[in-house]
Amino acid sequence: MSEQKLYYYDSYVTEFQANIIDVIPYEDKYALILDKSYFYPESGGQPADIGTINDMEIVYVTEGQGSILHIVQKQAAAGPANCRINWKHRFDNMQQHTGQHILSACFYKLYDGETSSFHIGKDSSTIEISVESFDNDKVEKIEALANQIVFNNTAVTADIVDKKELAAFPLRKQPQVESNIRIISIEDCDCSPCGGTHVNRTGEIGLIKVKKIEKLKNSYKFEFVCGSRALKDYTYKNYLINKLGAHFSAPEQEIENAFFKSNEDYKNLQKQLSQLRTEVIHYDSQQLQQSAQDINGIKLISKIFENRDFNDVKLIAQAMVSNPSTLALLAAGTQSCQLIFARSENINVNMNDLLRTILPLLNGKGGGSPKSAQGGGTGDVAAALDSAVETLKSKLIALI
Numbered sequence: 001m002s003e004q005k006l007y008y009y010d011s012y013v014t015e016f017q018a019n020i021i022d023v024i025p026y027e028d029k030y031a032l033i034l035d036k037s038y039f040y041p042e043s044g045g046q047p048a049d050i051g052t053i054n055d056m057e058i059v060y061v062t063e064g065q066g067s068i069l070h071i072v073q074k075q076a077a078a079g080p081a082n083c084r085i086n087w088k089h090r091f092d093n094m095q096q097h098t099g100q101h102i103l104s105a106c107f108y109k110l111y112d113g114e115t116s117s118f119h120i121g122k123d124s125s126t127i128e129i130s131v132e133s134f135d136n137d138k139v140e141k142i143e144a145l146a147n148q149i150v151f152n153n154t155a156v157t158a159d160i161v162d163k164k165e166l167a168a169f170p171l172r173k174q175p176q177v178e179s180n181i182r183i184i185s186i187e188d189c190d191c192s193p194c195g196g197t198h199v200n201r202t203g204e205i206g207l208i209k210v211k212k213i214e215k216l217k218n219s220y221k222f223e224f225v226c227g228s229r230a231l232k233d234y235t236y237k238n239y240l241i242n243k244l245g246a247h248f249s250a251p252e253q254e255i256e257n258a259f260f261k262s263n264e265d266y267k268n269l270q271k272q273l274s275q276l277r278t279e280v281i282h283y284d285s286q287q288l289q290q291s292a293q294d295i296n297g298i299k300l301i302s303k304i305f306e307n308r309d310f311n312d313v314k315l316i317a318q319a320m321v322s323n324p325s326t327l328a329l330l331a332a333g334t335q336s337c338q339l340i341f342a343r344s345e346n347i348n349v350n351m352n353d354l355l356r357t358i359l360p361l362l363n364g365k366g367g368g369s370p371k372s373a374q375g376g377g378t379g380d381v382a383a384a385l386d387s388a389v390e391t392l393k394s395k396l397i398a399l400i
């Protein structure tokens with residue numbers, strides 16, 4: 001099997017000639033089996049290569065039936081294969097993967113942290129490290145050491161050995177296979193078994209940057225980016241900083257203070273606005289109370305607010321019916337309206353029933369309790385409210 005995996009020996013080959021020796025059905029697609037392949041099948045947290053074979057797009061590469069399976073959409077014939085690997089995608093994976101080896105080695109060296117999982121995602125990668133506590137100071141130390149290894153531009157080499165030869169390698173972790181064990185060595189840094197694709201020298205990785213840390217039950221998860229991904233991330237963050245700097249009219253170093261000050265100002269204004277709103281609602285409810293119709297000692301207020309937030313209208317209604325012997329039939333909006341019907345505790349009239357009698361006039365819907373009901377609809381809201389007032393008057397007279 002390892003004879004087939006030519007990427008074991010050279011991760012930089014992107015074009016090669018091979019032979020399709022078998023084509024087998026694979027789910028709703030087909031798997032091409034070559035006599036040799038540089039295509040990397042997804043495994044160990046590293047995504048599969050992408051590319052073409054005889055100009056057919058390779059949608060996925062995996063291992064199965066003792067072979068590397070190159071998955072294509074359509075049936076193909078056995079014979080010569082002209083193979084191309086997407087280099088941008090391959091090199092990106094090589095940068096992230098070799099960066100992971102270095103980070104894992106740094107966690108192990110500085111904090112005895114062992115890597116329990118690794119995954120290269122679409123935009124960033126993650127590793128899970130078994131450490132009990134971690135903080136930003138430690139992250140900075142990890143990054144400093146990892147990037148120093150990049151700047152040293154040391155060699156990354158691969159050896160395929162058998163079990164007897166393993167003793168010569170200072171392994172960070174033990175291999176999971178018994179034979180054809182591939183050891184990746186990074187000079188002055190790391191030595192671990194791995195079947196992935198790596199760069200030849202650490203300088204090719206570019207910047208290694210930890211973006212986020214997340215505490216898990218017995219470990220920490222670290223999100224990181226290397227190389228082109230780190231540049232993309234820096235570009236975005238620079239764009240964001242410049243945009244925020246322009247927004248706050250502040251130099252880069254003062255953006256953080258400017259943001260928190262602005263946030264504090266906003267909270268204070270919200271508080272003031274809330275106080276003023278309460279005062280206005282109190283004032284409005286008192287004014288309305290004075291314009292109420294008096295029906296045998298019960299105050300009845302009916303009003304349409306053309307341009308008022310319905311939440312305010314509800315608060316006005318609540319404020320009015322907190323007084324005894326008061327009924328409030330209020331609406332917000334004219335054509336399309338929302339309604340609140342509310343009463344004081346001491347009046348025995350069902351507001352829910354009253355609302356339901358006039359909702360058909362507005363093709364509306366709604367409901368509530370005997371004390372307070374709300375709804376909405378579209379139509380002649382003035383006529384609907386008048387109708388509600390008339391119904392109410394007859395009910396009040398009947399109560400006497």
Ligand SMILES: [Zn+2]
Pocket residue numbers: 097098101184194195196197198
């Ligand atoms: Zn590796």
